[in-house]
Amino acid sequence: MSASTPPVNVTVTGAGGQIGYALLFRIASGQLLGRETPVRLRLLEIPPGLRAAEGTALELEDGAYPLLHGIDVTDDARAAFDGVNIALLVGARPRGPGMERSDLLEANGAIFGPQGEAINAGAADDVRVLVVGNPANTNALIASAHAPDISAERFTAMTRLDHNRAVAQLARHLHVPVRAIDGVVIWGNHSASQYPDITHATVDGRPVTDLVDERWLTDEFIPRVAKRGAEIIDVRGSSSAASAASAAIDHIHDWVNGTGERWTSAAIVSDGSYGVPEGLVSSFPVRSVDGAWRIVPGLAIDAFSRERIDASVAELVAERDAVRALGLL
Ligand code: NAD
Numbered sequence: 001m002s003a004s005t006p007p008v009n010v011t012v013t014g015a016g017g018q019i020g021y022a023l024l025f026r027i028a029s030g031q032l033l034g035r036e037t038p039v040r041l042r043l044l045e046i047p048p049g050l051r052a053a054e055g056t057a058l059e060l061e062d063g064a065y066p067l068l069h070g071i072d073v074t075d076d077a078r079a080a081f082d083g084v085n086i087a088l089l090v091g092a093r094p095r096g097p098g099m100e101r102s103d104l105l106e107a108n109g110a111i112f113g114p115q116g117e118a119i120n121a122g123a124a125d126d127v128r129v130l131v132v133g134n135p136a137n138t139n140a141l142i143a144s145a146h147a148p149d150i151s152a153e154r155f156t157a158m159t160r161l162d163h164n165r166a167v168a169q170l171a172r173h174l175h176v177p178v179r180a181i182d183g184v185v186i187w188g189n190h191s192a193s194q195y196p197d198i199t200h201a202t203v204d205g206r207p208v209t210d211l212v213d214e215r216w217l218t219d220e221f222i223p224r225v226a227k228r229g230a231e232i233i234d235v236r237g238s239s240s241a242a243s244a245a246s247a248a249i250d251h252i253h254d255w256v257n258g259t260g261e262r263w264t265s266a267a268i269v270s271d272g273s274y275g276v277p278e279g280l281v282s283s284f285p286v287r288s289v290d291g292a293w294r295i296v297p298g299l300a301i302d303a304f305s306r307e308r309i310d311a312s313v314a315e316l317v318a319e320r321d322a323v324r325a326l327g328l329l
């Protein structure tokens, strides 16, 4: 870092919550953007969460992070997003036991229109937005729709946690390190309808489909990954926080720094690839090239995968129609 490297403005919403607490210290330490890049943090909360966010800010200060060039805490979205380069939209209500993420559609969807407008009003030209708050795909769609001056490619939603879960479950089943696994894809919605696809996956170059049986794939692997969020809520008593923060770091880190040849999964605006209607925010296999997500083209989709992708995409269409009917889009 040269003395003159300008800090990157990173805004985290819901900064007083569980994910915020797991995320902010990692950003301050350089794990989001690299150990050469200074950051200025803006913590956005609603009034009931402000004290918790202020407490987190005090602890950030006490970390004496060399890369941390300032912390502001606010409940004013316009101030929080003024000049923002990286926006992590975490603030939203989590689901509890027995709920689906789509049960949060109306309550949480209403958060993302005004935040989209505030991003539109003040963000830097290179802004990158990651929506974590659920239902993340449709919330990203809402935010993007309220930011007409910003390319829809700049609004993404997080399925990296699902991707990481799929890689970890495969590695565990096959008794190999996670690093040996390549080519997993999460398709569709960050919900129980998502499709964790191992058709193209390899372990040290060998096709995974040669190593796992179909029963394990359909009865264990796919439901385990798709319902892992509910399992965490059941066992932990509240929704995933540290693993979600870690996945958010992975998503932004790869978006900014590039993925190389290996692909990952992210929910980005569809260009119509793989039969996903243009404009929906859906999870795809993606590489980050020159600072932009690119959908990996030309993967063969078999009949089993087609059916699963179509089912998850149908849910995204239904969510889009529901928020449209609520006047949120
Ligand atoms: P939490 O309840 O601990 O924290 C949420 C915080 O958001 C609270 O402090 C609340 O005051 C704040 N908030 C609410 N509305 C706000 C607004 N309009 N502006 C700014 N802040 C606001 O919840 P959490 O565990 O941190 O989870 C946050 C969200 O992330 C939930 O919706 C959860 O379901 C979701 N989540 C998504 C993934 C994913 O993979 N996409 C993973 C885990 C959790």
Ligand code: LMR
Pocket (backbone or CB within 6 Å): 094, 095, 101, 134, 161, 228, 229, 230, 232, 239, 240
């Ligand atoms: C998760 O996948 O852990 C989060 O989306 C939280 C949830 O509600 O499942």
